[in-house]
Amino acid sequence: MAEKVKLVPVPSGSVIPERDIDKSPILETHHLGIDFGGLVAVDDFNLTIGRTEIAGLIGPNGAGKTTVFNLLTNVYQPTRGTILLDGKATKGMKTSQVCRLGIARTFQNIRLFSNMSVMENILVGLHYEMSYNALTGVLRLPAFFRSERIARERAMELLSIFNMESMADDQAGSLPYGAQRRLEILRALATNPSLLLLDEPAAGMNPSETEELMENIRRIRDMFQIAVLLIEHDMNLVMGICEGICVLNYGRVIAKGDPDQIKNDPVVIEAYLGKKGAK
Amino acid sequence: MKNVKKTRRRDFITYGMVIAAYLVVQALLDTGHISNSLKNQLIPICVYVCMAVSLNLVVGILGDLSLGHAGFMSVGAFTGIVVSMSLQNAIPDGIVRLILAIAVGAVTAAIAGVLVGVPVLRLRGDYLAIVTLAFGEIIKNVLTNLYVGADGNGLHISFKNAMAMGMGLDGKTIINGPIGAVGVTKLATFTAGFILILVTLFITLNLINSRSGRAIKAIRDNRIAAESVGINITKYKLIAFVVSAALAGMAGALYGLNYSGLAAKKFDFNTSILVLVFVVLGGIGNIRGSIIAATVLTVLPEMLRALQDYRMLIYAVILILVMIVTNNPLLRSVTQSVVKKLKAPFVKKKDAAPAEGGDSNG
Amino acid sequence: MIGLISNLISGVSLGSVYAIIALGYTMVYGIAKMLNFAHGDVIMVGAYICFCGINYLSLPPVVAVLLAIIACTALGIVIEGLAYKPLRSAPNLAVLITAIGVSYFLQNSALLIWKSDPKVFPSIIKLEPIHCFDGQLTIGGVTLVTVLCCIVVMVCLTLFISRSKTGKAMRAVSEDKVAAQLMGINVNRTISVTFAIGSGLAAVAGVLLCSAYPTLIPTTGAMPGIKAFTAAVFGGIGSIPGAMLGGILLGVIEIFAKAYISTQFSDAIVFAVLIVVLLIKPTGILGKKISEKV
Numbered sequence: 001m002a003e004k005v006k007l008v009p010v011p012s013g014s015v016i017p018e019r020d021i022d023k024s025p026i027l028e029t030h031h032l033g034i035d036f037g038g039l040v041a042v043d044d045f046n047l048t049i050g051r052t053e054i055a056g057l058i059g060p061n062g063a064g065k066t067t068v069f070n071l072l073t074n075v076y077q078p079t080r081g082t083i084l085l086d087g088k089a090t091k092g093m094k095t096s097q098v099c100r101l102g103i104a105r106t107f108q109n110i111r112l113f114s115n116m117s118v119m120e121n122i123l124v125g126l127h128y129e130m131s132y133n134a135l136t137g138v139l140r141l142p143a144f145f146r147s148e149r150i151a152r153e154r155a156m157e158l159l160s161i162f163n164m165e166s167m168a169d170d171q172a173g174s175l176p177y178g179a180q181r182r183l184e185i186l187r188a189l190a191t192n193p194s195l196l197l198l199d200e201p202a203a204g205m206n207p208s209e210t211e212e213l214m215e216n217i218r219r220i221r222d223m224f225q226i227a228v229l230l231i232e233h234d235m236n237l238v239m240g241i242c243e244g245i246c247v248l249n250y251g252r253v254i255a256k257g258d259p260d261q262i263k264n265d266p267v268v269i270e271a272y273l274g275k276k277g278a279k
Numbered sequence: 280m281k282n283v284k285k286t287r288r289r290d291f292i293t294y295g296m297v298i299a300a301y302l303v304v305q306a307l308l309d310t311g312h313i314s315n316s317l318k319n320q321l322i323p324i325c326v327y328v329c330m331a332v333s334l335n336l337v338v339g340i341l342g343d344l345s346l347g348h349a350g351f352m353s354v355g356a357f358t359g360i361v362v363s364m365s366l367q368n369a370i371p372d373g374i375v376r377l378i379l380a381i382a383v384g385a386v387t388a389a390i391a392g393v394l395v396g397v398p399v400l401r402l403r404g405d406y407l408a409i410v411t412l413a414f415g416e417i418i419k420n421v422l423t424n425l426y427v428g429a430d431g432n433g434l435h436i437s438f439k440n441a442m443a444m445g446m447g448l449d450g451k452t453i454i455n456g457p458i459g460a461v462g463v464t465k466l467a468t469f470t471a472g473f474i475l476i477l478v479t480l481f482i483t484l485n486l487i488n489s490r491s492g493r494a495i496k497a498i499r500d501n502r503i504a505a506e507s508v509g510i511n512i513t514k515y516k517l518i519a520f521v522v523s524a525a526l527a528g529m530a531g532a533l534y535g536l537n538y539s540g541l542a543a544k545k546f547d548f549n550t551s552i553l554v555l556v557f558v559v560l561g562g563i564g565n566i567r568g569s570i571i572a573a574t575v576l577t578v579l580p581e582m583l584r585a586l587q588d589y590r591m592l593i594y595a596v597i598l599i600l601v602m603i604v605t606n607n608p609l610l611r612s613v614t615q616s617v618v619k620k621l622k623a624p625f626v627k628k629k630d631a632a633p634a635e636g637g638d639s640n641g
Numbered sequence: 642m643i644g645l646i647s648n649l650i651s652g653v654s655l656g657s658v659y660a661i662i663a664l665g666y667t668m669v670y671g672i673a674k675m676l677n678f679a680h681g682d683v684i685m686v687g688a689y690i691c692f693c694g695i696n697y698l699s700l701p702p703v704v705a706v707l708l709a710i711i712a713c714t715a716l717g718i719v720i721e722g723l724a725y726k727p728l729r730s731a732p733n734l735a736v737l738i739t740a741i742g743v744s745y746f747l748q749n750s751a752l753l754i755w756k757s758d759p760k761v762f763p764s765i766i767k768l769e770p771i772h773c774f775d776g777q778l779t780i781g782g783v784t785l786v787t788v789l790c791c792i793v794v795m796v797c798l799t800l801f802i803s804r805s806k807t808g809k810a811m812r813a814v815s816e817d818k819v820a821a822q823l824m825g826i827n828v829n830r831t832i833s834v835t836f837a838i839g840s841g842l843a844a845v846a847g848v849l850l851c852s853a854y855p856t857l858i859p860t861t862g863a864m865p866g867i868k869a870f871t872a873a874v875f876g877g878i879g880s881i882p883g884a885m886l887g888g889i890l891l892g893v894i895e896i897f898a899k900a901y902i903s904t905q906f907s908d909a910i911v912f913a914v915l916i917v918v919l920l921i922k923p924t925g926i927l928g929k930k931i932s933e934k935v
Contacts, residue, residue, distance in 0.1 A: 137489025
């Protein structure tokens with residue numbers, strides 16, 4: 001596995017790093033595309049994300065945004081093109097291997113381990129932070145207790161990011177909606193990623209919750225010095241925290257740039273509002 | 280941490296329950312208070328408890344339905360018998376032979392578990408269930424046509440008939456095709472059965488409460504999410520499946536050495552279903568429940584002779600009713616509120632233990 | 642050569658029975674998305690009812706067969722209503738366990754009612770065998786009727802599904818339950834009808850099966866049931882021509898395995914086919930690919 005910054009808060013405060021896309025990027029895709037049957041779902045998708053960049057992927061419904069996430073995590077094998085994570089091609093890897101290489105994600109429709117406790121959900125995320133094998137676990141050798149204790153401490157640290165320590169023993173499926181979304185982010189963070197993919201993190205949240213989420217996404221990036229790519233329909237959130245934005249329509253990139261460029265791009269306005277809206 | 284303590288306490292109660300039951304039965308045995316028919320059931324009870332616990336690992340913890348569990352039991356039983364019978368002269372000590380038979384039974388069943396598991400676990404849901412059933416039938420079919428004998432030169436195996444083994448004159452048939460194992464020296468004891476339950480529990484509970492067990496439960500709850508956090512699905516499914524098979528093999532070896540003769544057709548689909556009934560009635564994913572259900576459902580028909588004819592019919596109704604009551608949204612809410620009312624006087628704290636495992640995704 | 646043809650004909654005949662049973666599986670799987678494990682045991686019930694009608698009530702064979710069909714149709718509706726309907730939204734595992742429970746229930750009820758001693762099924766098909774190649778090859782009457790029945794059932798069912806209103810409703814439900822409901826289709830009724838048709842066909846299969854293999858015991862239906870499920874998967878679950886194709890292929894494979902490989906291991910070989918098919922092409926020969934949404 002690549003040398004990565006461990007899950008230790010980096011004391012950089014809340015200073016947003018300058019856009020570091022020109023240094024070696026964490027993620028590059030080249031001419032990425034996938035067909036379902038004869039239908040071209042995504043085509044010629046090129047994206048570069050800097051090591052500590054917060055990037056947004058937007059577009060009308062059905063534009064292929066989640067499909068891009070599924071391609072990046074190898075849930076779907078691309079028909080064309082390449083994905084490079086930290087310079088390494090992920091072609092042919094399993095989803096689980098891509099995760100261990102450094103891409104973690106959340107899901108549009110929350111996917112928690114709902115019959116397990118909040119703590120256990122995080123511990124599953126910390127699976128590869130523990131190193132004892134099944135036999136050691138069954139025989140309860142000292143390595144088991146050591147490893148479990150460290151993991152549980154780490155899990156509590158993670159829970160403290162969202163002040164969820166008191167919920168550690170609750171069943172994940174019984175949490176309120178917002179807490180479930182936060183837990184999903186923490187579980188993804190537990191895998192110690194270098195790129196975090198968030199699929200509509202603000203869905204179903206009210207404006208003040210969204211505001212808080214924006215703060216938290218920034219905070220996570222600053223603490224762990226990771227890149228974040230998010231899909232979101234809430235334009236306040238996207239324009240508020242994303243440093244780079246990529247707009248997708250009918251599976252193709254129609255615009256790329258910083259929030260100001262995107263806001264004033266006539267092609268984007270047309271895609272969202274139709275020809276009349278664009279005038 | 281609270282959660283750790285709670286799990287540990289729950290496991291201790293389970294162990295305590297088994298040990299207490301053993302001591303009580305042992306005391307009753309010593310004072311001659313147990314009927315002969317029940318005495319004959321003691322070892323089968325231990326065997327079925329181990330079978331139910333091991334099947335629960337696949338059905339309740341991994342969340343896949345296995346319908347061929349009796350197949351692994353039979354592999355353990357037949358290898359256990361062969362080991363014990365062929366070493367009769369080399370190792371006169373019965374206890375050593377029993378331990379060896381159980382160990383070898385576990386290993387061969389585990390190998391069978393790998394052979395079955397690797398292809399089977401690529402499938403999901405109904406298809407997985409039907410393929411485990413198919414493998415169970417194949418194992419039965421193969422064992423029904425198996426002939427094993429021992430003579431001065433060692434073991435002889437054939438799939439044709441007893442003659443084809445080509446044994447010397449001093450040869451002795453151990454497994455005789457459709458007739459099954461013959462002339463087996465009984466080695467199983469109630470104490471051995473009790474120890475086997477403890478070993479099964481130790482392995483199962485420790486596995487569940489470890490990193491691997493959490494990965495297995497995560498696959499059950501949401502396979503796609505488990506994959507997305509880096510869990511190797513095939514590996515952990517296989518671990519659960521193979522451990523379960525090995526435990527069934529151990530139970531099978533003990534079972535095989537409890538009778539003087541045993542045919543492969545004893546381990547048919549009905550036996551697999553019987554164990555499934557124990558798991559379902561005890562609560563899918565609830566290990567303690569499996570132990571209680573296996574015990575009660577083995578003892579009850581013995582006590583109520585009149586019900587003997589209706590036993591299987593009642594099991595069928597139990598399967599259907601438990602599934603409908605626990606899975607129908609309307610009935611579930613009704614039963615939950617009734618349970619809550621019944622529990623209310625006994626529950627002090629708000630965080631009373633939630634039902635272990637609960638229902639699982641298919 | 643004659644031997645080969647003779648075996649082929651036996652295979653097609655056995656396969657025709659599998660095909661009729663497989664239809665029940667494939668229709669229910671296509672529409673209710675569940676494996677009706679008890680389907681094989683409905684076959685057994687049908688055969689017993691026909692047996693009782695002839696032996697105890699002295700009914701003419703045709704009436705006895707009709708009685709069996711009606712009784713099984715009713716049984717199918719009752720099973721669906723009592724056991725499966727409450728579990729419409731339950732996880733797969735729960736539905737499958739329930740279906741196993743129903744299968745077990747039917748087997749053990751039969752054991753209590755008709756006892757475990759084998760009943761000899763009366764020969765009701767009194768058709769003269771056909772002799773070909775100067776009498777070297779004989780095709781039995783049962784064989785002819787079985788194959789004929791299979792073809793008739795297949796044609797009728799295909800017409801029913803494609804032409805009738807209920808058939809169209811069935812296709813709609815199998816495509817998308819919620820959308821069908823929004824279009825005013827009574828989903829519950831459609832599922833009931835599917836079970837009714839499948840179970841009625843099971844009775845026909847039971848009579849044909851027992852005409853060819855006249856020993857009737859409470860577990861008669863279990864093995865053919867599982868094999869027919871294999872056939873349904875083999876042909877592509879949800880597809881009616883697939884059930885026919887899969888059934889006949891499986892019947893031929895079974896008879897050939899018995900004749901040319903090993904009698905003792907013929908069941909193992911059939912199950913091995915099931916395993917190989919599920920692993921290599923779980924969508925079957927004529928099935929369509931279903932992908933999972935993430």
